[in-house]
Amino acid sequence: MSDSPVQTNIDFSKPGTQWGTLDIPFSYNLSGWAKLKIPISTISNGEGPTVLLMAGNHGDEYPGQIAIMKLMKSLEQEQVTGRIIFIPAINMPAAKAATRLSPLDGKNLNRCFPGDIDGTATDLMAHYLSNEIFPIADAVIDLHTGGRGVYFYPCAHMHLVDDLEYRRRMAKAAQAYNTDFTFLYADVAGKGLLPVEVESKGKTIVTTEMGGGEVTTAAVHRTSQDGLKNVLIHLKVIEGEEKSRVDLGLPPTRWVQALDAEDYIFAPESGLFESFVDVGAEVSKDQPLGALYFLERPDRESTIIHANNDGIAIAHRGPTLTSQGDILFCLAHNVEAEVLRTFE
Numbered sequence: 001m002s003d004s005p006v007q008t009n010i011d012f013s014k015p016g017t018q019w020g021t022l023d024i025p026f027s028y029n030l031s032g033w034a035k036l037k038i039p040i041s042t043i044s045n046g047e048g049p050t051v052l053l054m055a056g057n058h059g060d061e062y063p064g065q066i067a068i069m070k071l072m073k074s075l076e077q078e079q080v081t082g083r084i085i086f087i088p089a090i091n092m093p094a095a096k097a098a099t100r101l102s103p104l105d106g107k108n109l110n111r112c113f114p115g116d117i118d119g120t121a122t123d124l125m126a127h128y129l130s131n132e133i134f135p136i137a138d139a140v141i142d143l144h145t146g147g148r149g150v151y152f153y154p155c156a157h158m159h160l161v162d163d164l165e166y167r168r169r170m171a172k173a174a175q176a177y178n179t180d181f182t183f184l185y186a187d188v189a190g191k192g193l194l195p196v197e198v199e200s201k202g203k204t205i206v207t208t209e210m211g212g213g214e215v216t217t218a219a220v221h222r223t224s225q226d227g228l229k230n231v232l233i234h235l236k237v238i239e240g241e242e243k244s245r246v247d248l249g250l251p252p253t254r255w256v257q258a259l260d261a262e263d264y265i266f267a268p269e270s271g272l273f274e275s276f277v278d279v280g281a282e283v284s285k286d287q288p289l290g291a292l293y294f295l296e297r298p299d300r301e302s303t304i305i306h307a308n309n310d311g312i313a314i315a316h317r318g319p320t321l322t323s324q325g326d327i328l329f330c331l332a333h334n335v336e337a338e339v340l341r342t343f344e
């Protein structure tokens, strides 16, 4: 145990169902000794794995938050073998404000790991997870979308870890989400990611990108919720029969990756962005993918955005209003057969 100032009324060793909060100390102008309360619950029943289920790491990513809130209320203790820890909105201030970053300190929780015991509220959250929760979990499921900024083809994703046994375990768990694409991603946007911290402890980590922008379709909710249940069955923490895509009458998942810097296309200047292609579409090198238009200069030629390479448009920008440097497209490519063999 660390000497974290974060407190909880949950006793993680206790069987049964508990509802409580994580209390993180912070100050603001109307309260010197405030507690930031993050709802948490556990269902524990006999011997089995411990799975941490969380969403709202980025506050403006809601399908996972809804999926967890629905699941935590609907599961009976008898359906669980082992323990599930539910945190539907870990970055509560950001979830309430519909922001990616915490409005308390401007930090991105997913760049704050392993955390800092002397830091701000977001650093303390990361530190508590790293030191108190990840060590007792066998698997962590952290549900994301592309946030308001990016619209993703709904998919599960993972890092390509080096250890082959560990990689296989992660790939099987990610694949249990039964998404059309399963995505290998690179850390293009810095350090301090939650999955890297979980991987440093050798635990299984399943993450998703369930759409994004500000619209969540009914289909995306279904994919988020059905896949989540199937992953929990796969991890043997809830009862049920694991379903493969074949069982569902679907073709196998398509493993894709975007591991090179040129797979990520950024806005060369500010403007209004139009995508010419839908996510999931195959594109070819030099194909026009979209355009930027200029509100103050409608006479100007639009700036056409071209594909750097052949690939699949796995994600494009969410909002139309675009600033120079915003991500416009992520192009993914088929994972090589020799890598796929290491997943089996």
Ligand SMILES: [Zn+2]
Binding pocket: 057, 058, 061, 144, 145, 146, 147
């Ligand atoms: Zn996210």
